[in-house]
Amino acid sequence: MNRVLGPAAAFFLFLATIIPALALDIGVSAFTLKNGMEVVVIPDRRAPVVTHMVWYKVGSADEPQGKSGIAHFLEHLLFKGTAKYPPGEFDRQVSRNGGDGNAFTSTDYTGYFQRIAKERLALVMELEADRMQNLILTDENVLPELNVVQEERRERTDNDPSSLLAEQMNAALFIAHPYRKPVIGWMSEVVQLTREDALSFYRAHYTPANAILVVAGDVTVDEVRTLAETYYGSLENSFTPTPRKRTAEPTPIAARRIVMSDPRTPTPVFQRQYLAPSYPSDEGHTAEALDVLAEILGGGTQSRFYQDLVIRQKIAAYAGSWYSGDAADYGNFGFYAAPNPGQDIARLETAIDEVVARLVKEGVTQAELDLTRNKLLADTVYALDSQAALARMFGVALSTGQSVADVLGWEGKIQKLTVDDIKAAAVRVLDIRASVTGILLPAPAPQN
Amino acid sequence: MRNLFLRPLLFVLLVVAFARPAAAIDIQKVVSPLGITAWLVEDRTIPLIAMQFSFRSGGAFDPPGKDGVTHFLTGMLDEGAGTMDSAQFQARREELAFKMGYDAGFDFFEGSFQTLARNAGPSFELLKLAVNSPRFDPEPLERVRQQFLLGARDDSENPDRIASRAWMEAALGGHPYARALNGTEPTIATVTSADLAAAHKRIFTRKTLQVAVVGDIDPQTLASRLDEIFGGLPETAPEADIPPAAVAAGPSVKVIARDMPQSIIVFGHEGILRDDKDFFPAFVMSQILGGGEAASRLTGEIREKRGLTYGVGASLVPMAKAGLFLGSLNTRNDKAGEALELVKTVMARMAEEGPSQQELDEAKTYLTGSYALRFDSNNKIAGQLLGIQQQGLGIDYVTRRNGLIEAVTLDQVKAQARRLLHPDRLIVTVVGKPEGVQ
DSSP, X not given: OOOOOHHHHHHHHHHHHHOOSOTTOXXXXXXXXXXXXXXXXXXXXXXXXXXXXXXXXXXXXXXXXXXTTHHHHHHHHTTSOBSSSOTTHHHHHHHHTTOEEEEEEOSSOXXXXXXXXXXXXXXXXXXXXXXXXXXXXXXXXXXXXXXHHHHHHIIIIITOHHHHHHHHHHHHHOSSSGGXXXXXXXXXXXXXXXXXXXXXXXXXXXXXXXXXXXXXXXXXXXXXXXXXXXXXXXXXXXXOOOOOOOOOOOOOOSOEEEEEEETTOOSOEEEEEXXXXXXXXXXXXXXXXXXXXXXXXXXXXXXXXXXXXXXXXXXXXXXXXXXXXXXXXXXEXXXXXEEOTTOOHHHHHHHHHHHHHHHHHHOOOHXXXXXXXXXXXXXXXHHTTOHHHHHHHHHHHHHTTOXXXXXXXXXXXXXXXXXXXXXXXXXXXXXXXXXXXXXXXXXXXXXX | OOOOTTXXXXXXXXXXXXXXXXXXXXXXXXXXXXXXXXXXXXXXXXXXXXXXXXXXXXXXXXXXXXXXXXXXXXXXXXXXXXXXXXXXHHHHHHHHTOEEEEEEOSXXXXXXXXXXXXXXXXXXXXXXXXXXXXXXXXHHHHHHHHHHHHHHHHHHHOHHHHHXXXXXXXXXXXXXXXXXXXXXXXXXXXXXXXXXXXXHHHHXXXXXXXXXXXXXXXXXXXXXXXXXXXXXXXXXXXXXXOOXXXXXXXXXXXXXXXXXXXXEEEEEEEOOOTTOXXXXXXXXXXXXXXXXXXXXXXXXIIIITTOOOSOEEEEEEEOSSOEEEEEEEEEEGGGHHHHHHHHHHHHHHHHHXXXXXXXXXXXXXXXXXXXXGGGSSHHHXXXXXXXXXXXXXXXXXXXXXXXXXXXXXXXXXXXXXXXXXXXXXXXXXXXXXXXXOO
16 A cells, blocks of 8 residues: 555655745744733734734643642633723623633643734733733632633543543653643642632732733734833833743653543543653754654554555554644654454554554655655645634744744754654654553443 | 633534624625636635535435435545545645545535645646545445444444434424434445435535635636536436424423533524524524623623533524524533523523613624624635525625624514523433433
8 A cells, every 4th residue: 555656756846946935934023022021923914803812931830739720720710800800891891892812721831812803902902911910819709710610620521531531641641740730630639729829820920021922913013012012011020930940751661551441432542642852842853853753654644554554454443643742841742543343452552553663663755754744834834824823833832932933944944854854753752661552441330 | 721612512503604894805706607606705815725615405315214424425525536546536635735624514515625826726626526526436435434433433422412412302303403414323334335426416516506715816717617626517406305393392301311520401492594584683682691702691690600610602503494592501410400590590581681781782892893803814714705605695794794783772682582582491401410400
């Protein structure tokens, strides 16, 4: 099933000569306010709307011991009001001005955003700047919201066996580093979070010098600069952020294995994750090589997993791989697969290991690299169609220690990768001692 | 994530085009030499072309005993076409890096296609093959069958799917809308290449084709592409239709026991069709009651005040042959009865009193102001334009829509609340171990 890309070779030569400019060369600007708050502006003049985001360089990996979930809980509580905008007013102001908004928390960052008509950019800046420093929390607000986040955990994690497996695997992959905790928190700790916990976390992490403003849409850099200086530039820092220091993982010496049975799972699922470098923590170009490797190994119908396990051996209904390289300290490289009805999951795992071993031993072909590079570069063009996705891309990078230049340089680094780079990354990362394997099996209901 | 806005509640939901006052978008009606019509927004800003198209024939038309064959077809349109077998087609597709996907609801069969402008010619050539001459070769057919069998087995124990299916069965039992859209293991097992060819012949006709295109392409080029891609399709297929659905009279409660920490509650009753003359006042009313925003009454009472759920919503669901009012929430098992009572209380108060003038005003400024947010990418605009065509709302709808919202009066909304909301007739399905639900 090695369909050699005969017609493709000529095609790629052609492409290499006509790509006129890098897709991300769209006039992204960046500057820093006097108080240290970073600003990124991404032009998109196609519709008279803006995406306004404020990112804080704080996430679940920065939580105090015993307080898992506080970063995410605080994210919810930031909607609970200030002296100027009492409870409910934030959402009301945004929605009655025709805006939508939401917020999100990761291991490394917490972000807040609104999408709204461009004339309303000043309004959302004022609202966001106000709650950076003036949050008022009362038990009347905090206690119902603590129930909401418990319901969120039940809905997104406890009700879903595959989410539970992912949580278990994550806690096994990371032995010492705080990435082992779920962002939403362990239920036993979430139920004990308090108003005081939230306020002390807020005071320790929410300040302009620890924040990034990203505006994408129908605005100019000068317009954003003027507004940002007015609303955010006038804020005083309440503390000086210091570099984040988290416990490093010990050298991985033992493969880990999680086998979970759940009656809500009618069909078995295979998962594997390897500890990997991330873009911010990688000095060379291993992260870029891992993005390519994930595609070659399991990124589409031409991938090794699909061709071997789905098409040739017919033992998997699906099989793929992925690389998550966005986090500040470590990345994850993963596989997933499901056996076809009647096929044995142990045999599937063996077949996966054989595909991986062959790739690590022999490396990848130039044709595979060319095809994948072309796809990844095409993806950056597709990304231009969503201003919200672009804003998010820069927000993630800047809140995890990368720069605007790093993001803009990605396409160039992808173009320079060689087959040797991909093999070296595979050898480095696909080490079973640095992995956790997860198996989800159907089962009768457990005894309580 | 703070809010789970408008989580996909029932996989059968149509995306209804409540378009916005969108900005200055210039929609052109392009008619090809062979008479294929498309709505086009030409925008050269980024080198991409988005095309979305649909046919008015979905899974509700599956032949008896072949539930899911239309859905099966969605998985076969990139598995070989014309002279290319599956391996050749997929290899070429990856080289060209275009995106192509198909989706079948009960009422429509939809295609979504995006290509880099520089690869448009050869990419549209593959789209043409997929649309006109898909092959249903044995190897890919059996491979895709295994994938759908696995999916059907997963669906059979997916609590959200169980709750939705049970609700549709309780409300519309006997109607095609209550069938298994994606099929079941026994029906998927029997699908043959002849069944797929028949489904393709039934669905892919010029008569019900609707097309929306946005991006880096001019009207003349599009006109010739339309003929290349769709011009070879037959004009019509034998007429088939499904009857109007009668929604069951509630109240009813069905509990499906599953050992999990939260109960999934789906509730609703009869609603209205999209062509109802009072659709807009009814829509604004449902937005105030259960729209995704923090300000909705259901969210205020059940989430904000009491912390009983991460998300609750309710809305009108106008399908082609059935009007539904449908909502859902998840809550811990021991609070299920309390949460469901709150839903009824909130509905009853809205039915009796309607919203306040201030609630109405704020709902209107939200709905009109946020309309433009649906038009900020090529792909989103294409989706909006296709939805407007599917609902038969007219090419000027984008400019008229906000006026229709603004014209809604408080008396109209109160009248629709009285007319449509019947908490004493709710059809309820619950999956979990709920307490206090009878």
